[in-house]
Amino acid sequence: MAAVHPGGDPGLGTSIFIFSPRPMMLALSSPPQPRPFLKWAGGKGRLIEQYRPHFPTTIRQYYEPFLGGGAIFFYLVGRFKQAVLADVNPELVNVYQCVRDQVEPLIQLLEHHGHHHSHSHYYDTRAQTELQISLQRAARLIYLNKTCFNGLYRENSKGYFNVPMGSYKNPKICDRTTLRLASAALKSTEIQCESFDRVLKQAWHPQDFVYFDPPYYPISATSRFTSYNRYGFTPEDQIHLRDTFATLAERGVQVMLSNSDCPFIHDLYQGFHVRPIQANRAINANARRRGKITELLITSYPPR
Template identity: 60%
Template sequence: MLPPHFQPNSPRPFLKWAGGKKQLIAQYFPYFPQKFETYYEPFLGGGAVFFYLFRSRSIFQAVLTDINSELINTYCCIRDNVEQLILLLKEHQARHNKDYYYEVRSWNEGTPLQKAARLIYLNKTCFNGLYRENSQGKFNVPVGKYKNPQICHPDLLHSVSAALQLARIEVKPFDAVLDYAKSPQDFVYFDPPYYPLSSTSNFTAYSRYSFNEADQIRLRDIFAKLAERGVRVMLSNSDCPFIRALYSEFKIHEILATRAINSDANKRGKISELLVTSY
């Protein structure tokens, strides 16, 4: 069951993103605060929670940040220059094939708009919609096997652009939220790279910046500092003893998610995840 206020043409994630929360909103929405003035999302990714809140709540301020500069550039281009971006995506759509994919993947330079169009094009045509960078910060996912991928979706991009008009969008590390969120009128949602459940599931490097156990502990400390200020804080992560112990002083809720990315098809399916709230 979808949460209330959902309509097919409403703004929603425009990127396929590993760990995206689009399919979990129906389980999340009972835990969202009823009222808040400013929303902060320090691990923006696909932005599913922001888009849901935009659809379902009265006007609020939003500060959307991520350490991935290519991702943040794309959001800014959609907000500020969506028409030109659509034209570039239509060019990619017309020229798409396997050879063209690898040609575009090899590009290193370009204007902000060209880089945004490149990211969306690669995201829509790469294997499994998986964003991954190597240690040099270069996108390195192979082409996917799609017969007719929808690279340009003008109606969706227009609705996303409208939703982002009031948002502050910046490249920032997650700890920068401490400089902004300071009152009970603030709501912070953390969606970090999940703590690995096993040595073979250690998929934390969506970008060149890894996210290790020390980062998980630092994130918990920031969660606690925000909670002490009265900020309403929510966090998603894997269901494992390490995360349960880290957040044992807060409210922990179990969420049933579908694991979509796994090289072994037999290991894809339902899995328990955690949603932690300070309220």
């Protein structure tokens, strides 16, 4: 507070007091960020802080050939102009395409599932294997994903989803905000039902970034969850993936891959940059084998 006297004479006239309040600090909140709308076994959401120092500083175009829950894609949104996302699971690809292109009618269908959710509704929905309308198929997969045991996607040999219902008291079946943010993030993406090696026809630029998150190589003879669909992922597939990784690296493309910390994977990726990552194992038939484990993060480029 300052006193000002007319005419500059402190003895004359009436003092005028001017208050100088402290500058107001405006709270600036960050815009909401897109995030995965599916629960996914092996999803990388909890590992991003460990991955973050190893992402390329410049990304021209992003490729993710094993899409799954898409945690890395959603984290990197805004750092590239275009992305190509792919998976061999046609139902998963259909879900992403519907979220991108028809999110509002999809939300309406999910709200219907949420209103009718029950034991009988779950198994009736799971049995609907012949749905022809893409939106209905997408809503079915999201509903089952949100209400099944452990959020685990698994198919039997005929390609039918076969996970039992979970024991959630109040599952959030329709997360409208998350779906709308995901839809906006997916607008500039190409979403394909393709094998991982399709990326060899697409990624050529040295600022392209390819992230591979394949079914992990089993770390023991009793490891069972090495693929979530009917096709499986064999040691020969792992070798073919390494060859794809190496071809991209020879072109100068920036490549990152996640996999098991085991001798087979170490041997496959000799000569590349391999580092351990601490992760949690949430799915194992033996509860004592759940918890902290080490995985590998492999890049074609040196650490920053």
